[in-house]
Amino acid sequence: MLGLVVLFGATPAMAKNTRFLDFFPVYRSDFIQIRDGPCAAEFALKQAGAQVCRSLLDCMLENTSEVIKGDMGSGIVVLGLGPTILTFLGSGTAETSLLARRRPLLALLIASGSPAVSPLPTFVYPNPIEELEARDNHLAIMQFSPIQAIFVSILEYVLVMGAIANVYITAFTMGSWSINTISCDDLWYPTLWAVTTLFIHIFGSWCLALRVSTPGNNEDSQHRVKERLFRWIRNELTPCITHNKLQLIWKPESYLFVAISWWTSLLTVVHLLYGTVAFSSIQFIGYVDSIQILARFMGSAVVCRAILMFELAGMRNALKYESPQEEYSLVQASHTRLSSTHDF
Template structure:
């Protein structure tokens, strides 16, 4: 796919509209209705006994009848929520507040812990670009919101991920279509279940808690999760500048070998020509992805070809920018969850456990797919032993 960056642009536009809609006159007042169970009944009783007038004003969504409490930390975005929050906290015991503080500490370290468990952008990109399973990669990236990060400005070499370890136990490879579809169905069942778990958690956090720096918004956890998806999409685009993969049965198509051959000295096409060729190739790419999307990487009937490109300045800049974006994403998640109020320690432990379960499910599926790539025939069109990674470093500019 030569212009996958458009997907990232559309995703950013969607998130921008989501943020604008949340900061505008949101027609539904979903906050202060649902609480987490540890102290929820106490918060509900305090709201009804001491803060119902302020809560009723919040339900009206009429900002003109409320004066902004600047001294109390209010602004034009929190003009309706800040009085309710202050009222409930003023009538809450210090014992419960201490528990809320402990929960904030636990939730604050959660994004970093999940990043250590979650997939890296290179691993997810290999699943999309090389294994040719972009739908599965997108689903897995959504169920593991926090992205693994290494040292800034470092980028993992793709061939190191696919290098065959001689002492590694070879995994079972499905020999026929029925076993392939069975395994693929199990992968998607795990992925969709974990994704549903993440969606429910994010919604419950949005309506059941208050984010201290975004008190009028209920989509902050969802926004963090969506930003994680964008990180993986950008990682796929960056890896596409570094290599090109083909997966199928039999020999790689001649166009694949010719286009990325070191002997290919044809002049690069103009931008308009490349855009038109990209549009013309959409049906072919979709057809190719449809043939591999529901076939596990370890399938015996499928082989693989990989072409690596010499690093370009654009690739290096993009990889460095991606590493910084990944770190900022984890920092944003830490800020978001450490600012969560009206939640107890036990509630936080349950949330961390559910996030961890989804991230672990993503890791299990990914760790089945990546060794499957290692056990496939990986070559550049030359003859190679099964499991050997043979690539050609060309000076051809990678089409993106």
């Protein structure tokens, strides 16, 4: 939500008024000196409302030393590689979708705070059954008392909210303190890249909803609605390790599932391409500032990824149902067990 506020709040008028006013710290004094010296006339026209953004950009680049330009080139390379690097630290849509079956609010926040999505091959969707199967020789997840569980959950929300704020503040700062050669007057390109990650995860959750169902979700009596509301509140306030096992019923494929799955895979590629183009077209930023920006994005991605993996591990090791079924089985399939990925 913070990203949407920042994105739609950055109107064209605001963008025009903030262009060239501030720069990243390393070369801030150099660029301000150039702006107020050789390019003072163009800057005055720009401040008066004239459409001279590109003329001012050309003037400042012409008066920038070759040493600074070389450093800016290194920074552009770092930023251009940033979206690709972040995909190795980000979470996949299938993983956040699984968490959304138990803690949809936390999953939504994790999707917002993770600035990149791990791409999926087209027409290949990971099998959630494989994700929830118990794993041998893995680090055991500790059990929590009710008070400890609430404390851990609050800590998760605090960390995720901090990651979200870090992502959108960093993205907005990128647009405000630099100039994008694609559209000189606009500052929202990095923020748009950060915001669209959330919608990719939403499509991923839709894919999972088309492929599996949860027993009992079709019951709509008033008593059942109240029970589900109470369960949702309880689940959101406690880690998944304290919940019962998640049971999913595998449903046959549908044409809608194939279409949405393909669309989600395509969106991840488009998002990566857009981020690469938007980041590599930024001017007036050196490699030191670029590394700091990338480090901030990486920090948010690592925090969200760690919390997601902790919750998925909790779902695998959660309390078992007392039932005649296999106790180690977390998922019920309608007919057959599937492999780790399913090709259409």
